[in-house]
Amino acid sequence: MEFMKYTFDVEKDDFVRAGEASSNIKRTLRELGIDSAIVRRIAIATYEAEMNIVIHSVGGQVELEIDPNSIKVTARDRGPGIPNIELAMQEGYSTASEKVREMGFGAGMGLPNMKKCTDRFTVESVYGEGTTITMEILLKAGD
Amino acid sequence: MKLRDICEKLNLKVAAGGNGLENDITGVYICDLLSWVMSHAQKGDAWITVMTHSNVIAVASLLELGCIIVPEGIEIDEDTIVKADEENIPVLSCSLSAYQLATAFNEMGIGK
Numbered sequence: 001m002e003f004m005k006y007t008f009d010v011e012k013d014d015f016v017r018a019g020e021a022s023s024n025i026k027r028t029l030r031e032l033g034i035d036s037a038i039v040r041r042i043a044i045a046t047y048e049a050e051m052n053i054v055i056h057s058v059g060g061q062v063e064l065e066i067d068p069n070s071i072k073v074t075a076r077d078r079g080p081g082i083p084n085i086e087l088a089m090q091e092g093y094s095t096a097s098e099k100v101r102e103m104g105f106g107a108g109m110g111l112p113n114m115k116k117c118t119d120r121f122t123v124e125s126v127y128g129e130g131t132t133i134t135m136e137i138l139l140k141a142g143d
Numbered sequence: 144m145k146l147r148d149i150c151e152k153l154n155l156k157v158a159a160g161g162n163g164l165e166n167d168i169t170g171v172y173i174c175d176l177l178s179w180v181m182s183h184a185q186k187g188d189a190w191i192t193v194m195t196h197s198n199v200i201a202v203a204s205l206l207e208l209g210c211i212i213v214p215e216g217i218e219i220d221e222d223t224i225v226k227a228d229e230e231n232i233p234v235l236s237c238s239l240s241a242y243q244l245a246t247a248f249n250e251m252g253i254g255k
């Protein structure tokens with residue numbers, strides 16, 4: 001497998017198209033014949049990152065990079081950033097509004113889910129600038 | 144068990160995604176918090192939820208769930224029906240409560 005890169009735009013508050021980036025990424029990985037357990041982990045992590053852009057940010061992008069050794073997903077937004085990453089990472093912590101809670105978001109499980117599903121996980125955030133989440137699953141021969 | 148047979152037994156009404164009635168249902172998961180479902184529901188599960196906006200279809204499709212069952216006669220959003228048909232996710236409605244559905248699935252030996 002050679003190096004491949006795809007980018008998907010994610011709009012703030014667009015609950016109608018929300019999930020499309022994750023769904024495209026999942027389809028791409030399936031078509032490449034990636035192991036279904038790995039596709040599932042990437043799909044979960046990507047969906048959580050995509051929904052956080054829709055719900056908590058002013059908008060951004062999700063990028064998929066594939067090479068023979070790993071699958072990498074980067075979720076990047078243009079702000080506002082996360083003031084306290086350690087707090088945001090805690091299970092159950094959420095600043096979600098009443099409106100999105102009524103839709104079933106806001107359990108405070110998204111970031112912990114991303115971490116759990118991936119081999120490498122980093123959050124970089126500058127309050128006032130934006131957040132970049134990098135997630136990677138390492139491939140072994142046969143995946 | 145085939146979803147078609149479950150629908151018949153429990154008198155579930157097919158609201159959308161009728162192409163998926165041959166799905167094999169292998170478990171049951173009940174929860175309304177989407178990121179909780181994301182990390183706990185398994186492929187092939189019947190997902191019982193009161194959430195009926197279109198994001199439930201994205202969740203079910205990403206996890207390859209067997210169907211969504213909306214209990215207690217709750218109305219299903221039109222967007223959700225359209226998306227469910229596109230993604231081939233069966234959405235069923237019924238007058239039973241989540242608890243009554245769960246006990247019925249248990250009696251059928253599903254979700255143990």
Ligand SMILES: Nc1ncnc2c1ncn2[C@@H]1O[C@H](COP(=O)(O)OP(=O)(O)OP(=O)(O)O)[C@@H](O)[C@H]1O
Binds near residue numbers: 079094108111
């Ligand atoms: N991209 C982001 N930009 C700004 N803040 C964010 C971003 N992602 C997460 N956060 C902050 O971190 C908190 C925790 O995020 P997490 O995804 O774990 O939970 P949630 O989105 O609130 O609920 P859930 O994901 O369970 O629906 C959010 O409530 C929000 O305050």
Ligand SMILES: [Mg+2]
Binds near residue numbers: 052109178
């Ligand atoms: Mg979240």
